[in-house]
Amino acid sequence: MPELPEVExxxxxxxxxxxxxxxxxxxxGLPLRWPLxxxxxxxxxxxxxxxxxxxxxxxxxxxxxxxxxxxxxxGSLSFRGDLPPPGRHDHFDLVTTQxxxxxxxxxxxxxxVWSADLQSxxxxxxxxxxxxxxxxxxxxxxxFHARLRTRRAPIKQVLLAGDVVVGVGNIYASEALFLxxxxxxxxxxxxxxxxxxxxxxxxxxxxxxAVERGGSTLRNFSNAAGESGHFQAxxxxxxxxxxxxxxxxxxxxxxRQGQRSxxxxxxxxxx
Numbered sequence: 001m002p003e004l005p006e007v008e009x010x011x012x013x014x015x016x017x018x019x020x021x022x023x024x025x026x027x028x029g030l031p032l033r034w035p036l037x038x039x040x041x042x043x044x045x046x047x048x049x050x051x052x053x054x055x056x057x058x059x060x061x062x063x064x065x066x067x068x069x070x071x072x073x074x075g076s077l078s079f080r081g082d083l084p085p086p087g088r089h090d091h092f093d094l095v096t097t098q099x100x101x102x103x104x105x106x107x108x109x110x111x112x113v114w115s116a117d118l119q120s121x122x123x124x125x126x127x128x129x130x131x132x133x134x135x136x137x138x139x140x141x142x143x144f145h146a147r148l149r150t151r152r153a154p155i156k157q158v159l160l161a162g163d164v165v166v167g168v169g170n171i172y173a174s175e176a177l178f179l180x181x182x183x184x185x186x187x188x189x190x191x192x193x194x195x196x197x198x199x200x201x202x203x204x205x206x207x208x209x210a211v212e213r214g215g216s217t218l219r220n221f222s223n224a225a226g227e228s229g230h231f232q233a234x235x236x237x238x239x240x241x242x243x244x245x246x247x248x249x250x251x252x253x254x255x256r257q258g259q260r261s262x263x264x265x266x267x268x269x270x271x
Contacts, residue, residue, distance in 0.1 A: 002071040004134070004167025005210035006221055006229065007056045010071070013223035014079035014101065015051035021096035022047050023062075029091040033072065033111040036092075037122065043067075043114070048096065055130045055166040060094075065116050067094075068123055072109030078102045079224040101224070131166040134203050135211075139165065145196035148188040155191065155199075156184035156257055168203055171216055171231075171238045174263045176202040178237045183269040184255075184262045237263040 002010070026040035043062075052059040058077075060067040069077070081099040092103040092112045103110060115123035131147075132139050147164045148155070158164055159173040168176065177184050179202035182195060191199070215221060215229030222228050232239070236246055241254035245265040255262050 002056065002075065002215070002221055003169030003172060004056060005172070005207055005231065006215035006223075007058060007071065007167075008053055008135075008211050009215045009229065010077055010223045011051055011053050011058055013225045013227070014077065017079060018048050018060075018096060018098055018101060019050055020048065021098035023094060023096050025093075025095040027086070027093040027095075028112070029086065030108060032091055032105065032108055033070070034113050034122070036112055037114040043094070054127050055133075055162065057127065059118070065114055066118060066123060068111070068113045068115060068126060069103065070111040071103075072105055072107065072111065074107040075103055075105035075110035076222055077224045078104065078226065129163055131162055131164045134165050134167060134207055139200070139204070141197050141200045142193075144200050145191070145193050148191055148196055151188040153188060154185045154257060155182060155188045156262055158188040159203075160258065160260065165203065168207070170260050170262075171235065172203075172206050172210060174238045175236055176206045178264060178269060179206060181269055183271055184257060184264050186271055237265060239263065 023043050023046045026043040028036055028040045047063045048060055049063055050061045052061060056070060058069040060069065079099050079101045083100045083102055086093060089104050089106045090102055091105055091108065094101040103112060113122055118127065144165065148158065151158045156173050156177060159168040160170065176199060180198040182199055210216065210231040213229060213231040214223065214227060216232040237252055240252050241263055242251050245252055245268060248265065248267045250265055250267040252263055252265055
């Protein structure tokens with residue numbers, strides 16, 4: 001599943017190229033998770049002013065409203081001037097004066113939704129419950145610790161929930177917890193301020209490094225220019241069950257939490 005780093009990498013790969021483009025046409029294929037909210041042909045004539053991101057949503061700011069795009073479980077975007085005719089898994093095309101933005105999504109859990117603005121539904125409903133952006137200035141260590149103190153669930157589950165801090169997906173939660181020396185099963189409300197501060201710094205470091213490395217390509221992720229990510233090649237624990245820990249050489253372990261695989265070192269992450 002594309003997580004925050006992959007979505008941010010995707011945004012950066014096409015935002016500057018589509019900025020200022022006038023929409024010529026739009027095509028919607030098979031239904032996605034939510035309806036578009038208008039006839040796609042109504043988008044013709046609008047102008048793309050900018051491309052922002054909130055959590056794992058890409059926000060195409062138009063001169064008349066905003067398009068919220070979510071990549072779901074298996075989605076990816078392409079932006080080119082010479083795209084071939086849409087295939088069976090191509091579910092949305094935005095044809096502009098500067099190229100065509102296409103959503104390909106084999107499993108159809110993605111979405112493209114139009115909203116009059118970010119303060120109105122459906123945008124407000126989709127974005128309201130999202131936690132703090134981990135790479136922004138609003139991600140404050142003291143506030144982060146205070147929120148963790150209200151949660152009794154295992155810290156890895158709290159990170160994945162996305163209402164305390166948004167976008168720390170499965171790979172990056174395992175990596176950040178290893179970097180901070182915290183066991184994934186530790187209850188969130190039992191983390192001291194010092195340990196929460198270490199986790200805060202680790203989240204920012206891991207996500208920032210993942211963006212620099214182009215995200216993670218475990219199956220078929222690529223950005224809008226068709227480039228794969230490379231973070232997975234330098235993961236410390238994710239996907240390395242049974243292999244020696246890079247710090248202490250103890251075999252790494254794998255457990256299941258909430259139907260997701262978790263990787264950790266039993267020595268470096270004692271509690």
